[in-house]
Amino acid sequence: KAGVTQTPRYLIKTRGQQVTLSCSPISGHRSVSWYQQTPGQGLQFLFEYFSETQRNKGNFPGRFSGRQFSNSRSEMNVSTLELGDSALYLCASSLEGTGSSGANVLTFGAGSRLTVL
Amino acid sequence: GEDVEQSLFLSVREGDSSVINCTYTDSSSTYLYWYKQEPGAGLQLLTYIFSNMDMKQDQRLTVLLNKKDKHLSLRIADTQTGDSAIYFCAERGSSASKIIFGSGTRLSIRP
Numbered sequence: 001k002a003g004v005t006q007t008p009r010y011l012i013k014t015r016g017q018q019v020t021l022s023c024s025p026i027s028g029h030r031s032v033s034w035y036q037q038t039p040g041q042g043l044q045f046l047f048e049y050f051s052e053t054q055r056n057k058g059n060f061p062g063r064f065s066g067r068q069f070s071n072s073r074s075e076m077n078v079s080t081l082e083l084g085d086s087a088l089y090l091c092a093s094s095l096e097g098t099g100s101s102g103a104n105v106l107t108f109g110a111g112s113r114l115t116v117l
Numbered sequence: 118g119e120d121v122e123q124s125l126f127l128s129v130r131e132g133d134s135s136v137i138n139c140t141y142t143d144s145s146s147t148y149l150y151w152y153k154q155e156p157g158a159g160l161q162l163l164t165y166i167f168s169n170m171d172m173k174q175d176q177r178l179t180v181l182l183n184k185k186d187k188h189l190s191l192r193i194a195d196t197q198t199g200d201s202a203i204y205f206c207a208e209r210g211s212s213a214s215k216i217i218f219g220s221g222t223r224l225s226i227r228p
Contacts, residue, residue: 033216042220045216045218103209106150106216107162110157111159
């Protein structure tokens, strides 16, 4: 079955602009998590969605937002871009959601690489 | 709070064993994971271990968990050039929907 698909793969924006990234999870997966990966900070948790509800949120400013649709596809938005937002944004999906006692294994997409100039 | 720490670099000779270490702080961790990231790609799950286990073996991979010391390790036997990658340790703690990752260990292989 198809893996996690993220679009676009690469994009360049300028400071002050906004960006929307898209993630299509594996069919049947209802949980989608977003991470920001930078060389200095490693992999930082942004948020997790399950059945269109945000279940958990990391320590990012309000400029970072997301949503999930009824088909489990998710988008994240970053407004008023700053140079420090340049990063690889990774989306991951999993079968289980909050409260699951299972392993909740995440399957990652290839990421969207954002460059802010 | 939840934190996962790993050393940033490891260099081993081809054919030797690689041991990548990780420490975590959340004593309520239920599952611990090892992921691999190759250049230009997302993260790929290698293996995971439930917190009530102390060892798991899967072909060339051996995971050891010391829950008392909150220490996790990944041993790769007979390391090959294809094992060059960044290895991430991760833990699922008290919040089941949030998986916290370490900063990754870059494994390089010497001929």
